[in-house]
Amino acid sequence: MKVALFGGTKGIGRALGRLLAEKGHKICLLGRNPEELLASSNDLRIRGGTLHTMGTAICDLLKPETFAPALASAEEQLEGLDTVIVTAAQFGSQPELETDRERARELLIVNFAHTVTFCEEARRRLLDRGGGTLCVLSSVAGDRGRKPVILYSASKAGLSAYLEGLDHKFRSKGLKTICVKPGFVKTGMTAGLAPPPFAGEPEPVARDILRAIERGTPLVYTPAIWRYLMMVIRYLPRFVMRRISF
Amino acid sequence: MARQTTPMLSGWGRLSRPGKEVFSEDLKALSQNAVLSRGLGRSYGDSALPPPGHLEVATTTLADRILSFDETSGILRAEAGLSLREMNRLFLPRRWFTPVTPGTQDVTLGGMVAADIHGKNHHVEGTFGRHVRAILLRVADGRLIECSPSQEPELFWASVGGMGLTGHILEVAFQMLAITSPWIYEARETVPDIETLAAALKDAAPDWPFTVGWLDCLGKGRGILVRGRWAEAKKAPSDPPPPLSAVTVPFELPNWVLNRWSMRVFNIMTYYVQGSSSGKIVHPETFFYPLDKVRHWNRIYGRRGFIQYQCVLPWAGGPDAPQRFLDVLGEQRAAAFLCVVKDCAEEGQGMLSFPLPGISIALDLAVDARTQTLVDRLNETVLAPGGRVYLAKDAFTREEHFRGMEPRLDAWLDVRKRWDPELRIKSAQSVRMLGDSA
Numbered sequence: 023m024k025v026a027l028f029g030g031t032k033g034i035g036r037a038l039g040r041l042l043a044e045k046g047h048k049i050c051l052l053g054r055n056p057e058e059l060l061a062s063s064n065d066l067r068i069r070g071g072t073l074h075t076m077g078t079a080i081c082d083l084l085k086p087e088t089f090a091p092a093l094a095s096a097e098e099q100l101e102g103l104d105t106v107i108v109t110a111a112q113f114g115s116q117p118e119l120e121t122d123r124e125r126a127r128e129l130l131i132v133n134f135a136h137t138v139t140f141c142e143e144a145r146r147r148l149l150d151r152g153g154g155t156l157c158v159l160s161s162v163a164g165d166r167g168r169k170p171v172i173l174y175s176a177s178k179a180g181l182s183a184y185l186e187g188l189d190h191k192f193r194s195k196g197l198k199t200i201c202v203k204p205g206f207v208k209t210g211m212t213a214g215l216a217p218p219p220f221a222g223e224p225e226p227v228a229r230d231i232l233r234a235i236e237r238g239t240p241l242v243y244t245p246a247i248w249r250y251l252m253m254v255i256r257y258l259p260r261f262v263m264r265r266i267s268f
Numbered sequence: 269m270a271r272q273t274t275p276m277l278s279g280w281g282r283l284s285r286p287g288k289e290v291f292s293e294d295l296k297a298l299s300q301n302a303v304l305s306r307g308l309g310r311s312y313g314d315s316a317l318p319p320p321g322h323l324e325v326a327t328t329t330l331a332d333r334i335l336s337f338d339e340t341s342g343i344l345r346a347e348a349g350l351s352l353r354e355m356n357r358l359f360l361p362r363r364w365f366t367p368v369t370p371g372t373q374d375v376t377l378g379g380m381v382a383a384d385i386h387g388k389n390h391h392v393e394g395t396f397g398r399h400v401r402a403i404l405l406r407v408a409d410g411r412l413i414e415c416s417p418s419q420e421p422e423l424f425w426a427s428v429g430g431m432g433l434t435g436h437i438l439e440v441a442f443q444m445l446a447i448t449s450p451w452i453y454e455a456r457e458t459v460p461d462i463e464t465l466a467a468a469l470k471d472a473a474p475d476w477p478f479t480v481g482w483l484d485c486l487g488k489g490r491g492i493l494v495r496g497r498w499a500e501a502k503k504a505p506s507d508p509p510p511p512l513s514a515v516t517v518p519f520e521l522p523n524w525v526l527n528r529w530s531m532r533v534f535n536i537m538t539y540y541v542q543g544s545s546s547g548k549i550v551h552p553e554t555f556f557y558p559l560d561k562v563r564h565w566n567r568i569y570g571r572r573g574f575i576q577y578q579c580v581l582p583w584a585g586g587p588d589a590p591q592r593f594l595d596v597l598g599e600q601r602a603a604a605f606l607c608v609v610k611d612c613a614e615e616g617q618g619m620l621s622f623p624l625p626g627i628s629i630a631l632d633l634a635v636d637a638r639t640q641t642l643v644d645r646l647n648e649t650v651l652a653p654g655g656r657v658y659l660a661k662d663a664f665t666r667e668e669h670f671r672g673m674e675p676r677l678d679a680w681l682d683v684r685k686r687w688d689p690e691l692r693i694k695s696a697q698s699v700r701m702l703g704d705s706a
Binding site: 031032033036061062064065068069071208209210213 | 290291292293294330333334335336337358362
């Protein structure tokens with residue numbers, strides 16, 4: 023595969039990039055910090071043990087004007103493009119976002135409006151090339167509005183709805199859209215939070231995501247148990263949701 | 269409702285105290301103002317626990333990128349949180365291996381430098397520090413200092429084996445070892461007592477890069493001598509070693525499960541089952557990391573927790589010094605499990621590096637009310653002939669005993685003071701044993 027990976031310097035994206043590199047795929051890392059991109063692309067190159075050059079391109083979710091040039095640069099460096107993966111996003115806990123309006127506004131823009139804008143750019147390019155795979159990390163949080171993550175949930179709910187619609191419309195034209203809904207995963211993003219039961223590690227989550235990409239599964243919960251946990255949570259009556267703090 | 273409780277943290281021996289790990293991929297940010305760095309928490313005692321009055325330690329495990337690897341020279345540079353398990357997974361099939369490995373792969377590169385780890389090949393390769401080419405340190409005043417045997421050599425050698433107390437180790441560059449195949453050729457034989465074992469270890473040293481002894485110190489004192497070397501390419505399987513499965517101890521077992529009698533049965537079984545073989549090819553993980561096959565094996569000691577006591581007795585102390593040590597163990601009626609004996613050669617350049625020419629003895633002891641007395645007695649026995657204990661394992665040694673064992677301590681403290689006059693970087697161990705203020 024020729025993969026543009028947006029957000030591959032950290033967390034789940036880092037684990038996924040390593041898995042792809044070890045399987046011999048060509049990767050162009052997209053991100054905002056050039057030093058981080060270089061360090062991570064070196065890591066992937068050494069782990070891959072191949073002579074593939076791993077590319078890098080500057081891309082910032084806060085700056086939509088970087089999206090098209092970054093994807094164009096990735097296409098050029100990879101001499102083609104068949105897979106775009108987005109793992110980049112912001113996270114903020116509810117108390118933090120309730121007090122800091124600017125942070126809240128930024129998170130909503132980054133996680134929803136700008137992520138969708140990036141995906142639109144990726145969709146056009148992949149369709150121009152005859153199709154491919156667009157794999158985006160949403161979250162189980164988007165499945166139900168919950169007290170501890172109201173704004174974050176809302177941004178991910180919007181993203182999940184967009185990804186589902188995209189898959190319905192374009193799969194027949196060759197573009198597979200994959201919506202990944204990770205549960206709680208122990209990464210730098212969640213480092214300040216106490217891990218709940220069923221918290222996952224980035225490596226197994228990355229394996230689940232790669233399997234979904236290979237099979238073209240449109241919706242994947244990972245770790246898998248979160249599919250059933252969220253099924254229960256989706257059907258909890260409102261009077262229960264109002265009482266519990268989960 | 270969830271109650272507010274103080275988070276607890278412990279080393280591998282599961283003796284816990286208030287503490288909390290803080291994680292980040294960005295070690296440069298994480299190490300700013302941190303009191304101590306921690307890797308995978310495999311030191312047994314309180315080396316990687318925060319000092320009293322502090323709660324948070326900076327855990328490096330998310331910072332695990334390989335920064336460069338030169339296929340011709342074999343020099344690898346990586347962030348400090350890279351685990352040995354990951355290095356082995358990536359590099360064993362490519363016929364590169366760490367020049368020195370401890371008995372578990374669940375350690376980080378930063379921890380390997382901080383403890384200046386040694387292995388079964390100490391008589392050939394020395395400690396890990398000998399192979400380190402450079403480290404990037406965040407020192408107490410916030411500066412980032414690249415140091416090596418030629419650049420800030422004092423800080424470098426104070427940090428090799430310095431238990432992370434001279435600065436936070438952010439990056440490590442070291443020389444990997446090219447190997448003939450990723451498989452091990454191993455031979456075993458039984459020995460009647462520790463004196464024979466010590467002599468056999470010395471005899472085997474010129475021909476075998478890896479030697480280790482195992483001793484049944486609860487029963488008759490007999491043991492097993494294990495020798496190994498990298499298999500020749502022609503005689504080894506052509507496939508790389510497959511991943512091994514592991515079993516997990518799912519929860520803390522009751523304290524009574526591991527007692528004198530169950531340990532004796534285990535030791536007798538080990539003696540007969542693993543006692544001798546004339547030579548065979550074995551999986552490198554089976555050879556180097558037999559205990560890694562049981563995940564969370566520290567839970568078998570139950571709630572009470574345990575310590576590993578590891579000391580080195582100099583050859584200069586005479587051939588009967590090891591037996592005297594075992595006699596003290598017997599007098600104290602200590603139930604010591606898994607006694608491992610190694611041959612140590614020249615002292616390393618690390619200012620607090622553990623090994624010195626002699627015999628190293630390591631044993632696991634469940635903690636109870638008598639542990640402090642036992643460790644005191646053992647320390648006196650070790651101190652007399654000029655031996656010392658291994659900081660990465662220690663949880664009970666008194667300041668005066670450590671000072672007695674460590675003539676190099678004042679020189680090391682001088683270097684540390686120069687880089688950290690206010691002693692901002694410290695650990696529970698340094699407060700307990702080096703007299704740092706809490």
